[in-house]
Amino acid sequence: xxxxxxxxxxxxxxxxxxxxxxxxxxxxxxxxxxxxxxxxxxxxxxxxxxxxxxxxxxxxxxxxxxxxxxxxxxxxxxxxxxxxxxxxxxxxxxxxxxxxxxxxxxxxxxx
Amino acid sequence: xxxxxxxxxxxxxxxxxxxxxxxxxxxxxxxxxxxxxxxxxxxxxxxxxxxxxxxxxxxxxxxxxxxxxxxxxxxxxxxxxxxxxxxxxxxxxxxxxxxxxxxxxxxxxxxxxxx
Numbered sequence: 157x158x159x160x161x162x163x164x165x166x167x168x169x170x171x172x173x174x175x176x177x178x179x180x181x182x183x184x185x186x187x188x189x190x191x192x193x194x195x196x197x198x199x200x201x202x203x204x205x206x207x208x209x210x211x212x213x214x215x216x217x218x219x220x221x222x223x224x225x226x227x228x229x230x231x232x233x234x235x236x237x238x239x240x241x242x243x244x245x246x247x248x249x250x251x252x253x254x255x256x257x258x259x260x261x262x263x264x265x266x267x
Numbered sequence: 268x269x270x271x272x273x274x275x276x277x278x279x280x281x282x283x284x285x286x287x288x289x290x291x292x293x294x295x296x297x298x299x300x301x302x303x304x305x306x307x308x309x310x311x312x313x314x315x316x317x318x319x320x321x322x323x324x325x326x327x328x329x330x331x332x333x334x335x336x337x338x339x340x341x342x343x344x345x346x347x348x349x350x351x352x353x354x355x356x357x358x359x360x361x362x363x364x365x366x367x368x369x370x371x372x373x374x375x376x377x378x379x380x381x382x
Contacts, residue, residue, distance in 0.1 A: 189370070193310075198358060198374040244310060254300040254362050256370060258312035 160259035167264045177232045179247035187250040188230040192243045241266045269294045273373035280349045288344045290359030298364040301342045307355040354380045
């Protein structure tokens with residue numbers, strides 16, 4: 157089945173540690189996105205990538221980094237510079253017709 | 268810059284009744300897409316319905332339909348025959364047809380269903 161996978165579903169880290177969230181898609185989509193969602197809030201764009209080896213900052217990129225070495229993969233690193241990293245992170249990709257397909261998300265807790 | 272506004276943070280409806288969720292947006296573009304997404308407690312985002320701005324006909328998917336008023340920049344979602352499984356957060360979203368980067372979400376409406 158085609159889709160987007162994110163792992164792990166729950167992630168716990170100590171403050172000061174970098175952590176990388178995985179996102180893989182087999183939909184053959186060019187564009188991929190990372191969003192952050194805080195409780196009771198909408199989605200805020202962190203980074204997006206329209207093609208391999210290219211990515212752009214979204215609205216809240218500070219403290220995050222990404223790479224896009226393969227079409228299928230778009231990992232997100234939450235660095236120690238991110239002041240409030242505890243959140244729900246959603247990865248998505250976009251079809252040619254404009255629809256966004258989402259992964260199941262990763263809940264990151266930093267203590 | 269484009270914006271998407273959902274003015275109803277919470278809505279409640281009796282099971283089997285009809286409910287309408289509001290969404291307004293602001294844009295200077297003429298070609299774009301509009302979407303409604305559902306986020307149940309599992310937090311998986313599910314596409315409910317989509318509308319292309321160039322289409323005058325309102326989109327319909329089973330019990331879900333939209334009222335797209337382009338001039339008024341309004342895009343409401345109507346859920347008919349509400350079911351308990353419809354309980355979720357609903358997000359309205361806008362995407363420019365010219366740029367894959369411009370996908371903007373509203374703040375969401377939490378819909379509860381009364382049995």
